[in-house]
Amino acid sequence: MSEEVNTTNCRFYESKYPEVEDLVMVNVKEIADMGAYVKLLEYDGVEGMILLSELSRRRIRSIQKLIKVGRNEVVVVLRVDKDKGYIDLSKRRVSAEDIVKCEEKYNKSKAVHSILRHVAEKHKYSLEKLYENVGWPLSRKYGHAYEAFKQAITTPEEVFAGTEIPSPEIFDELILQISRRLTPNPIKCRTDIELTCFGYEGIDAIKTALLAGELFDSEKTPLKIRLVAAPMFVMHCTSIDKQLAIDTLHAATNKMREIITASDGNLNVVMEPKAVTASEESELEKQLQGELEDSEEESDEDFD
Incomplete structure (x- = not known):
């Protein structure tokens, strides 16, 4: 029996975990006495925690007024234990400028992820391998795969030169999806x-x-x-x-x-x-x- 190919889930970035002081987008899953349990949206839903003391600079009268289950929040990474998988996060140390910066990066990453996932699903190809072959190499070269994809609208051969695209069909589908989704409206x-x-x-x-x-x-x-x-x-x-x-x-x-x-x-x-x-x-x-x-x-x- 052949192994099922994962075409839907994968982290956005090459590193499995974020680094200390990275800004990340999280979704609040549960509020507890210690703080709030969240999942890191850019890292395939890996779990993290916003400690109670890191929710606000002010005195906390009601946690529910500061943070709500189901809401997306921009937080900064305080500690990462890669062996145990613990990630401590802070909301109170995030500035308004940090929020804008993180949201911009997250939206770009989400757009790239949506294109790659669509291609992976259509051609029954591993999403992680597509990231390894295309997404992450382009991020290293262009700073972010989104910037590479935008440039690929006009010069696809130049942008994808050096990447290991599995097949001509996947290449054609990539170009089609990039053109459809990222071509700016007049x-x-x-x-x-x-x-x-x-x-x-x-x-x-x-x-x-x-x-x-x-x-x-x-x-x-x-x-x-x-x-x-x-x-x-x-x-x-x-x-x-x-x-x-x-x-x-x-x-x-x-x-x-x-x-x-x-x-x-x-x-x-x-x-x-x-x-x-x-x-x-x-x-x-x-x-x-x-x-x-x-x-x-x-x-x-x-x-x-």
Whole structure:
């Protein structure tokens, strides 16, 4: 009878236990007289304890108000007895900055773990061996496997060179899952402008300025300009790099201002370039729809 392959459980990191002063994420399992029993989420659920004296800097009136069963907590490692498996932890010695730092690392590690576990389960391959062949070597090379995975979205062959991926099928599945889960979503940025020109060739000058702005449209930074209601225009730019999108909008605006002012016109920025939310875009669409309906009504009246 063949041995069952563990495709679901494994610690996140190469070391079986954390080191003293490491920040770790734990889940509270039980509250006792001595303190709180927890499991270390990044170390395959190995047990640890937050001693009563290490729960808070203040006098403890109620343990239940400080810590609750089922909740995740950021703690720092005080002692590790690898032979007996004892790990003593502290909550009171953790600062607000420590919490942010630990949560960021934990979320990255959890994302990597989710990808590797999915691949291991699908191909009935040992999750620990997949970590040994891929995850941990990449962590040593890139500081964290998450950073390697992000880079692998564009240069997979370069990133995985030197790792011992068991099969071409597992390699293909890794790349597929990385692309699906870690490819950043494009960010839509927007600026609102007023474009006016009362000179002899005013309309042509505005058209020329708009065309100059649209020249900043590219594959990396798709850009569109739409009329809201004269003289108001809205300009959108989408990119996975927020700052690049904002810089593109600034560059397009500056070029349009240069052209319109040469014809004695004016460009006024009503809203500086910024990332916009779905609700803001919804409001814009309603405004645009309202302007369209008003325009159609005016056309009907003119016809009558």
